[in-house]
Amino acid sequence: MRITLVGPVHPYKGGGARHTTELAHRLAAAGHRVVVESWRAQYPAALYPGRQTVAEPEGPPFPHTRRDLAWYRPDGWYRVGRRAGRESDLVVLTVFTPVQVPAYLGVRAGCGRAARVAALCHNVLPHERGRFDAALMRLLLGRVDAVLTHSPQQRELAERLAGAAGPPVAAAELPPHLPDTGPRRPRPPGTRRRLLFLGIVRPYKGVDVLLRALAAGPPGVELTVAGEFWGGSAQLRALAEQLGVAHRVRWREGYVPAGELPDLFAECDAVVLPYRSATATQNVWLAHAHGLPVIATRVGTLPDHVRDGVDGLLCAPDDPEDLARAIADCYAPGRLAALRAGVRPVDADAYWDRYLAALTGLSG
Known part of the structure; x- marks a missing residue:
């Protein structure tokens, strides 16, 4: 044809x-x-x-x-x-x-x-x-x-x-349709107590919900927010200050080229997708390609790609308390290692x- x-x-x-x-x-x-x-x-x-x-x-x-x-x-x-x-x-x-x-x-x-x-x-x-x-x-x-x-x-x-x-x-x-990120970086054993949000930051992506969950979740967990901010980051930065978690958030503003992704994934324990709504996303498969489990909301196709308790954890959308519960679950003794072991690259x-x-x- x-x-x-x-x-x-x-x-x-x-x-x-x-x-x-x-x-x-x-x-x-x-x-x-x-x-x-x-x-x-x-x-x-x-x-x-x-x-x-x-x-x-x-x-x-x-x-x-x-x-x-x-x-x-x-x-x-x-x-x-x-x-x-x-x-x-x-x-x-x-x-x-x-x-x-x-x-x-x-x-x-x-x-x-x-x-x-x-x-x-x-x-x-x-x-x-x-x-x-x-x-x-x-x-x-x-x-x-x-x-x-x-x-x-x-x-x-x-x-x-x-x-x-x-x-x-x-x-x-x-x-x-994942970017060519080059060879995957070897991951030393242990946890980093750091989570990753990756992608364009827009209201429906729920980064504000993630900041509230970070404040309510286990202490000492840090967050990297990496991507372009639609309309600027000032409002979210102010929210982090208000919640008392600004010192635990690293803002990596701007588009992340494919060549920088391996190092970004290597410094984090899991990817968090706190979306309020979704149709489809590549970020579950991208995280799994780099050996990371995913914490995601039950919206769009995310529940189809994240096996709850196997290669990630699922929670309710627009619910900081339930997301905080999932983050705490991720860092429960032995849980992160088990989730990592369940991660498989997509066919x-x-x-x-x-x-x-x-x-x-x-x-x-």
Whole structure:
């Protein structure tokens, strides 16, 4: 099959770019002819306050990639769509945010009826929604031929937005697309009494809940918060001061390149994901790849990836007391060693086989 993927790749950073790149490689390895249509300017800086690009790729780039899309060139959206329609049997629009919808509507218009067009929705709607997000997604879902989401809950949301006359909606679990972090660092025995939060810091990620749990949990446990802060760190720093735990929190602000991850994981005992809501995340698998158990909330797909009491611990979302209980449990005698022993790297191929079957099935 001839497939065009429309989405971010290097020099854009993070899970979205890694997913698009890995998907292209996997489809090509399965015998499909694949082209990636990517961006030279994806978002206005005002809409993405963090760092958008990185100098070094976080995995092998996909060779058949064009970068002709720019958020400020609507004429380019249509031209890319026309080209994709001529060259493809299936055009896949990778959707991360409603901000992309105007550009994707232009690409869709350019494709016309020459190719089947599918929306691959990483998030059907944002965790923190804006006034026009639902309306924009309704427009897009009403104009594509098929939709792929990453959970049954997201599929139901897409079906509600698209309405009875909307396209067929499928769900397939997001497969692993981990950064190439180089060799894993050897871990000396013993505990470090330090936990790690990794990723973009936004309200739905629950770092404030984690700070409250740190204050209520066992004394002497420290925390590293590593990632970009959406809107700055001042409010969370003030909360840490107010709770009396500021001296136990290390703030590592800014995007963490793949090459720095092994040292970051090596200095911590476990990764904590205190999310209030979630669709899917790579951070459980990333932690397990580095031998760390995970403390996570029961939201989204997190309970599917963390085996409670085996390779991690689960707790209620938005509940500092229950998270503090889980942290105390992690540091109970013998518990951390047992959780580490239960950690196993993910079998990526099995996830990708199911995912590719679902995606190529959208071709009709």
